Amino acid sequence: MLAEPVLLMGLIEACRATIAANSEHLCALDRAIGDGDHGTNMRRGCEAVSAENASVSSLPLPDALEKIGLTLVMSIGGAAGPLYGTLLMEMGRELRAAEEEKDFSSALKQAINAVARRGRSHPGDKTLLDVLYPVQDALAHRLPWTDIARHAERSAELTAAMRAMRGRASYLGDRSIGHVDPGASSCALLTTAICRYLEEYRPV
Ligand code: ADP
Ligand code: MG
Numbered sequence: 001m002l003a004e005p006v007l008l009m010g011l012i013e014a015c016r017a018t019i020a021a022n023s024e025h026l027c028a029l030d031r032a033i034g035d036g037d038h039g040t041n042m043r044r045g046c047e048a049v050s051a052e053n054a055s056v057s058s059l060p061l062p063d064a065l066e067k068i069g070l071t072l073v074m075s076i077g078g079a080a081g082p083l084y085g086t087l088l089m090e091m092g093r094e095l096r097a098a099e100e101e102k103d104f105s106s107a108l109k110q111a112i113n114a115v116a117r118r119g120r121s122h123p124g125d126k127t128l129l130d131v132l133y134p135v136q137d138a139l140a141h142r143l144p145w146t147d148i149a150r151h152a153e154r155s156a157e158l159t160a161a162m163r164a165m166r167g168r169a170s171y172l173g174d175r176s177i178g179h180v181d182p183g184a185s186s187c188a189l190l191t192t193a194i195c196r197y198l199e200e201y202r203p204v
Contacts, residue, residue: 005057005058006057007201008056008057008061008064009053009054009057010197010201011194011197011198012049012050012053012056012057012068013050013053014193014194014196014197015046015049015190015193015194016046016047016049016050017193018189018190018192018193019039019042019043019045019046019186019189019190020043020046020047022039022185022186022189023039023040023042023043024039025039025185026038026039026042026182026185026186026189027039027040029179029180029181029182029185030182032179033164033168033169033172033175033176033179033181033182034167034168034169034182035168037078038078038080038182038183038186039182039186041076041077041078041080041081042076042080042186044075044076044077045071045072045075045076045081045084047075048071048072048074048075049068049071049072049075052067052071056068061092061095062092062093062095062096063092063096064092065088065089065091065092065095066088066089066092066093067092068088069084069085069086069087069088069089069090069091069092070085070089072084072085072088073085073086073089079119079167079168079183080128080183080186082118083115083118083119083128083183084128086111086114086115086118087111087112087114087115087132088111090110090111090114090115091107091108091111094106094107094108094110094111095107104139105136105139105140106140108136108139109136109140112129112132112133112136115128115129115132116129119166119167120166121165121166122165124162124165125162125164125165125166126159126162126163126164126165126166126169126176126181126184127159127164127166127167127181127183127184128181128183128184128186128187130155130156130158130159130162130181130184131152131155131156131159131184131187131188131191132187134151134152134155135148135151135152135155135187135191137151138151138152144199145195145196145198145199146195146199148191148195149191149192149195149196152187152188152191152192152195153188153192155184155188156180156181156184156185156187156188157180159180159181159184160177160178160179160180161177161178162176162177162181163176163177164176164181167183169181
């Protein structure tokens with residue numbers, strides 16, 4: 001299975017750009033219920049992936065995703081690094097093992113389950129999982145890209161009503177309620193950037 005190099009290259013750049021543009025916003029969300037570094041962490045991760053964009057994009061898709069995941073683990077740091085890293089690495093492994101009939105969304109489901117195991121977290125715990133699972137569901141139902149992006153954004157907003165059960169925000173208990181989770185927000189931003197790119201992408 002080969003990645004379409006131009007497509008992957010564009011997606012990596014779209015992700016880098018949205019995180020760079022929203023890095024301060026993500027830090028502000030993290031200052032409210034964490035330690036204020038989520039935007040900086042994500043920006044560092046996306047820049048590290050961007051630096052190897054050309055070589056990564058020429059790899060077969062499973063290899064490319066595994067390589068991106070490894071780079072994210074090493075560069076994002078914090079709690080989010082191993083979680084985003086697991087998502088991409090597992091996605092790569094699942095796609096490599098996939099038979100033709102197994103689709104992208106079921107590989108994504110397995111990868112999200114691996115993130116949940118890694119974080120010992122569940123939907124409703126006020127984490128990036130509260131965006132990942134709804135996005136996967138929307139993808140499985142073959143919703144249009146614009147609707148998937150809207151789902152992601154709404155799901156991130158819904159984390160404001162949740163009490164954090166995992167990560168630094170959980171130390172705040174009930175005081176975490178009323179704030180959007182930074183990881184859920186970065187996940188929605190990335191999903192929106194990816195969906196927007198795929199919506200507009202027209203191979204020549
Ligand atoms: P740190 O908390 O180490 O400073 P970041 O600020 O980069 O790391 O990331 C925080 C985000 O990571 C949270 O907003 C949350 O979405 C996610 N997160 C933290 N711990 C967990 C966990 N155990 N399971 C799932 N997601 C988590
Ligand atoms: Mg933090």
